[in-house]
Amino acid sequence: MNRELTCIECPTGCAMTVAVEDGRAVRVEGNGCRRGRDYAVAEVEHPERLLTTTVPARGLSVRMVPVRTNRPIPRDTRADAMREIRKVLVSGPVKVGDVVLHNLLGLGVDVIATRAVS
Numbered sequence: 001m002n003r004e005l006t007c008i009e010c011p012t013g014c015a016m017t018v019a020v021e022d023g024r025a026v027r028v029e030g031n032g033c034r035r036g037r038d039y040a041v042a043e044v045e046h047p048e049r050l051l052t053t054t055v056p057a058r059g060l061s062v063r064m065v066p067v068r069t070n071r072p073i074p075r076d077t078r079a080d081a082m083r084e085i086r087k088v089l090v091s092g093p094v095k096v097g098d099v100v101l102h103n104l105l106g107l108g109v110d111v112i113a114t115r116a117v118s
């Protein structure tokens, strides 16, 4: 099976074709450099994404605070991550980058505010 991917590692945006066998990337074509190959292999074998969402606020000027993970997390942990994040309640002012949840699912990733709220 082949997967078509666009490299997002630089503005060139090389269109790549990845041959996939048993969940492994066995051949990458179309990449302009090694970074693209590494991106394609990681995207096929261990896809990760930043998780963005909102958490509720109490006693502040808004009812919801936008947040995101400070690093990408494995895509297959997304549902568990959302369950943990839903437990968060922000009850005091936050600045952009403030941690609202430490060490999400033990992944070494924090959930941070992406908007200042007071």
Ligand code: SF4
Pocket: 007, 008, 009, 010, 011, 012, 013, 014, 030, 031, 032, 033, 034, 035, 036, 037
């Ligand atoms: S493969 Fe290399 S040159 Fe092409 S978009 Fe990715 S980083 Fe840029």
